[in-house]
Amino acid sequence: MIWDRARIHKSKVVQAYLQQHPEIVIEELPAYAPQLNPEEYCHGNVKQHLKNACPKTKEDIRALLNLGFARLRRRPDLILGFFHAAGLSVRQLRLP
Numbered sequence: 539m540i541w542d543r544a545r546i547h548k549s550k551v552v553q554a555y556l557q558q559h560p561e562i563v564i565e566e567l568p569a570y571a572p573q574l575n576p577e578e579y580c581h582g583n584v585k586q587h588l589k590n591a592c593p594k595t596k597e598d599i600r601a602l603l604n605l606g607f608a609r610l611r612r613r614p615d616l617i618l619g620f621f622h623a624a625g626l627s628v629r630q631l632r633l634p
Contacts, residue, residue: 539562539563539564539565540564540565540566540567541564541565541566541567542566542567542575542577543566543567547566573624574624574625574626575624576617576620576621576623576624576626577620578624579619579620579623579624580607580610580617580620583606583610583616583620584603584606584607584609584610587606587609588602588603588606
């Protein structure tokens with residue numbers, strides 16, 4: 539699992555869960571620096587596709603965001619590019 543260094547990831551509940559599941563391997567992203575965090579590139583990509591959207595409700599916004607992230611899930615090449623743009627050396631993504 540790859541995640542940022544958000545406080546929630548350090549919580550006792552999360553740490554207890556990880557201790558119970560040693561099969562989960564954690565890779566932490568660098569401390570907050572958007573240009574070094576591939577997640578920021580993912581969010582930016584989804585936002586870029588939403589810039590002309592005119593959602594009327596919170597549900598519309600959620601649906602548009604879900605579609606944006608679903609689009610990214612079908613594009614491992616883009617996700618790999620986000621890691622490279624962040625200066626991280628990743629050669630391959632393991633997909634389910």
